[in-house]
Amino acid sequence: MNPANGHAGKVTLQGRELPFAAGETILDVAKRAGVDIPTLCHDPRLEPAGACRTCLVEVDGWRRMPPACATKAADGMVITSESPKVERHRQTLLSLYLTDHPTDREASEKGAPDQLLDMAEQFAAPTDWGRMPLQRSGRPTDTNPYIHFDEDTCILCARCTRYCDEVEGVQAITLANRGIQTTISTVDALGLLDTTCELCGGCIDVCPTGAMGEKKPLVRKDKPERELTKVRSTCNFCGVGCQLDLNVDPDAREGHGRVVKVTSPAPGSTTNDGNLCVKGRFAYDFVHHEDRLTTPLVRDANGDLQEATWDEALAAAASGLQGVVDRHGNDGLGFVSSSRCTMEENFLVQKLSRQVFRTNNVHQCAAT
Amino acid sequence: MFGAGAMTNSIGEIRDADFLFVIGSNTSEAHPIIAMEMKRAVRDGATMVVADPRKIWMTSIANRHLQIAPGSDVWLLNAMAHVIIEEGLTDQAFIDAHTEDFDQVIEAVKAYTPEAAEEVTGVSAEDIRWTARKYATTEKAGIYYTLGITEHTHGTDNVYALANLVLMTGHLGKPSSGMNPLRGQNNVQGANDSGATPIFYPGYQRVDDPVAQAKFEEAWGCELSPDPGMNLNVMMKAVGKSIKGLFVMGEDIVLSEPNVSRLEEAMNDLEFVVLQDAFVNETFRYANVVFPASVFAEKEGVFTNSERRVQRVRKAVDPPGQAREDWQILIQLANAAGANWTYASSAEVYDELASLAPQYAGISHARLDREAATAAARGAKTGLQWPCRTDTDEGAVYLHQGGVMRGKGLFQPVAYRPPVEPTDEQYGLVLSTGRTLYHYNCATQTRRESGSHIKQPEAFVEIHPADARTRGISDQDQVRVFTRRGEIQVRAIVSRQVRRGSIWIPLHFGEARANLLTTDEGDPITQTASYKVCAADVAKLDSATADNVFPGCHYAVDGPGGHHG
Numbered sequence A: 001m002n003p004a005n006g007h008a009g010k011v012t013l014q015g016r017e018l019p020f021a022a023g024e025t026i027l028d029v030a031k032r033a034g035v036d037i038p039t040l041c042h043d044p045r046l047e048p049a050g051a052c053r054t055c056l057v058e059v060d061g062w063r064r065m066p067p068a069c070a071t072k073a074a075d076g077m078v079i080t081s082e083s084p085k086v087e088r089h090r091q092t093l094l095s096l097y098l099t100d101h102p103t104d105r106e107a108s109e110k111g112a113p114d115q116l117l118d119m120a121e122q123f124a125a126p127t128d129w130g131r132m133p134l135q136r137s138g139r140p141t142d143t144n145p146y147i148h149f150d151e152d153t154c155i156l157c158a159r160c161t162r163y164c165d166e167v168e169g170v171q172a173i174t175l176a177n178r179g180i181q182t183t184i185s186t187v188d189a190l191g192l193l194d195t196t197c198e199l200c201g202g203c204i205d206v207c208p209t210g211a212m213g214e215k216k217p218l219v220r221k222d223k224p225e226r227e228l229t230k231v232r233s234t235c236n237f238c239g240v241g242c243q244l245d246l247n248v249d250p251d252a253r254e255g256h257g258r259v260v261k262v263t264s265p266a267p268g269s270t271t272n273d274g275n276l277c278v279k280g281r282f283a284y285d286f287v288h289h290e291d292r293l294t295t296p297l298v299r300d301a302n303g304d305l306q307e308a309t310w311d312e313a314l315a316a317a318a319s320g321l322q323g324v325v326d327r328h329g330n331d332g333l334g335f336v337s338s339s340r341c342t343m344e345e346n347f348l349v350q351k352l353s354r355q356v357f358r359t360n361n362v363h364q365c366a367a368t
Numbered sequence B: 001m002f003g004a005g006a007m008t009n010s011i012g013e014i015r016d017a018d019f020l021f022v023i024g025s026n027t028s029e030a031h032p033i034i035a036m037e038m039k040r041a042v043r044d045g046a047t048m049v050v051a052d053p054r055k056i057w058m059t060s061i062a063n064r065h066l067q068i069a070p071g072s073d074v075w076l077l078n079a080m081a082h083v084i085i086e087e088g089l090t091d092q093a094f095i096d097a098h099t100e101d102f103d104q105v106i107e108a109v110k111a112y113t114p115e116a117a118e119e120v121t122g123v124s125a126e127d128i129r130w131t132a133r134k135y136a137t138t139e140k141a142g143i144y145y146t147l148g149i150t151e152h153t154h155g156t157d158n159v160y161a162l163a164n165l166v167l168m169t170g171h172l173g174k175p176s177s178g179m180n181p182l183r184g185q186n187n188v189q190g191a192n193d194s195g196a197t198p199i200f201y202p203g204y205q206r207v208d209d210p211v212a213q214a215k216f217e218e219a220w221g222c223e224l225s226p227d228p229g230m231n232l233n234v235m236m237k238a239v240g241k242s243i244k245g246l247f248v249m250g251e252d253i254v255l256s257e258p259n260v261s262r263l264e265e266a267m268n269d270l271e272f273v274v275l276q277d278a279f280v281n282e283t284f285r286y287a288n289v290v291f292p293a294s295v296f297a298e299k300e301g302v303f304t305n306s307e308r309r310v311q312r313v314r315k316a317v318d319p320p321g322q323a324r325e326d327w328q329i330l331i332q333l334a335n336a337a338g339a340n341w342t343y344a345s346s347a348e349v350y351d352e353l354a355s356l357a358p359q360y361a362g363i364s365h366a367r368l369d370r371e372a373a374t375a376a377a378r379g380a381k382t383g384l385q386w387p388c389r390t391d392t393d394e395g396a397v398y399l400h401q402g403g404v405m406r407g408k409g410l411f412q413p414v415a416y417r418p419p420v421e422p423t424d425e426q427y428g429l430v431l432s433t434g435r436t437l438y439h440y441n442c443a444t445q446t447r448r449e450s451g452s453h454i455k456q457p458e459a460f461v462e463i464h465p466a467d468a469r470t471r472g473i474s475d476q477d478q479v480r481v482f483t484r485r486g487e488i489q490v491r492a493i494v495s496r497q498v499r500r501g502s503i504w505i506p507l508h509f510g511e512a513r514a515n516l517l518t519t520d521e522g523d524p525i526t527q528t529a530s531y532k533v534c535a536a537d538v539a540k541l542d543s544a545t546a547d548n549v550f551p552g553c554h555y556a557v558d559g560p561g562g563h564h565g
């Protein structure tokens, strides 16, 4: 939101006077000003829940500390986001959460980085308050191929269930049971494939601890996300053009690299706002599939495709196409390019057709 | 119409729309991320009307579902225009300032009363009136459509009919208000823009325009042909006749072209075929030379999405074995054929494209990389939307601001033409085909994917309970679907998702190729083949035949039983 439009007033945050627009929360104002307020249950794509209380701040004249993510800025508010009181409160809260969460990174962090442990480290929260027995149940019988729920590391922030409801709009997963048995589940604890789930993987993306995780890398025992290199690219499926991060293990395949998983960039600065669909997020196995072609092929005198060197294949192709031109003229050739390939490659195919073989018989397949 | 076939709005504007008219787009399956934005708009109070022959997911959150008879779109759209004109809901100021030939449309839609439309389309006159009024009187009203509306023999008519609605209500050149084709594949827009079309050089400069021809002759140092080439549909029909040699990059034409059996025969008459692909495909049977190519994760370049946004594709891993990046192979092939191409990188290829296509001139790999790094901090989105003419041009979020780009928006009267292949006694059902969420086109990629396979392991036909009953078909039966061109064997899903009299088949399965059934009769203007509508019928298979190999299964890429020879 641009405070220039709909300017609604000013707040003072950590001694700085800052303007805000109607409807903005304290967290929105802080974000824009570059003031860091830690959050766990917040996601800009979701309605604020104010559930985890990690974002509590002090407001002058307020007896209770309000959550920055769910409190609207009001004219004249004086806000403190860093103080001994806020700090004490944060430490206590994080230590409490850790009584119901593994504190050992090896054990907890199987795939995605565990932000709860990161925060405990960052704010020096004591991790030795003991461990409650686990009462949350998982769904070990869920055979869906993609999404794994680890009841052990879930902190019940409900980001996943709110995403599923508010963004994906299908309510496949919900908070289930009561009290200390509260967990994330489905109707009748069904496997995701038997629910309205569309396998968008958004629940994985929003989970701050990695409790919702991607199954395939876990099964394959790939390196944890922290040790992978992220390469930002554009999804190769539909015309939305989602931005995604290819998570690469650079040492795999003798140093040629392996795409181990796909994650979505943070919401806000991409056209897909950090969302992906089942294809963009999970359909990457084809990259390293055994059916990939690895050598040039040339058809021999017996009519069989035989492996060839690049030089042989290129020469055969060039003279074969030229032969058609010699016998039937330039318009005896047709060039089909692909909407799956890049702009540059399409440009080169039409240039090949027009400049080298002198025909305008060139079109991309699936011109829709 | 009004120029370039791109979305006039941006994807990010959808959530702020107050009225969404979605026609012929199974958005939640074909474009899930756009569907999310639509869901958000509806959640925030927007009105949504979905026109589709099937009950699709989006209809479950729509205010109204107009369940039109397949192929009757023009009737519906003309009737909406009729209502808007009759009730004086047009934007006269916009029409006067920015358009031409409105009179012709007034004349053309006179006969299209909602009552008459109800007869043909099956949509109630009341629904048509309500939708027309709502669309015309809502300021932020956008139209969204996709293959459903273009893959018809009347595709162009449908698009004109939509454009007429847009122009008469002045719903153009404003945020959240415009005409938005959702592109089926990642880089359809970019491939068109970069000149992979028989009539245009890069940047929509016509090959038969002597000025453009001279410009490209100079740039490329050679004489160029002024004769427009064949578009894909025409080219495929000419295979074996005037076309004697083919070069195909990244497509399985035998699997994805309509009326496949005719094409397969004709392919045998080709003298030379070069394929460049990352995977073995069905067209391989005809190839003389095959180049092993790369997938997106292995190469540098850009894609342009439906909203004209140019974004980077980056190399993350090396291609397997001796496979190479496609742009490198193309350079090597050109040089083997006597050219002297010296590009050292895909960025250099892009630079030549940008120097020849002014709407891309302000964009470069370097600028995209530089600005992506700061996008979050600037509150901007990654990528640049064309037209973007200079280094400092921020690009166009929506088109036609302050008027219509090509000068005046041309109204194009359209008349309903009945489908080329009406139903009859032998072929009593209307067959449409389409995509599902879990697969993608020929599925060469997604069928190599465990999850998609589990959700939808095999091909199916959706048929209405009433039609199933008269044919003695129950849910899950193995059935034969046949048209004048061929037949396939699939499983029947008896469902009210389809209208009575219609059946629907997904496009993705090699061993039961829907394209054996469809017609290659093209749209008279764009020559986009009509994948969507043809006459067909369904019959139950007895159990003996049902166990046999699927007809049409010459080569299954990755069928349920593993690899077929």
Ligand code: SF4
Pocket: A147, A160, A163, A164, A165, A168, A170, A171, A172, A173, A192, A196, A197, A198, A199, A200, A201, A202, A203, A204
């Ligand atoms: S994958 Fe998407 S639809 Fe399925 S449970 Fe997660 S958020 Fe919901």
Ligand code: SF4
Pocket: A153, A154, A155, A156, A157, A158, A159, A160, A161, A184, A203, A206, A207, A208, A209, A210, A211, A212
């Ligand atoms: S699974 Fe993750 S996102 Fe969902 S409630 Fe648990 S911790 Fe939060």
Ligand code: FES
Pocket: A038, A039, A040, A041, A042, A049, A050, A051, A052, A053, A054, A055, A056, A067, A068, A069, A070
């Ligand atoms: S982040 Fe604000 S209460 Fe959880």
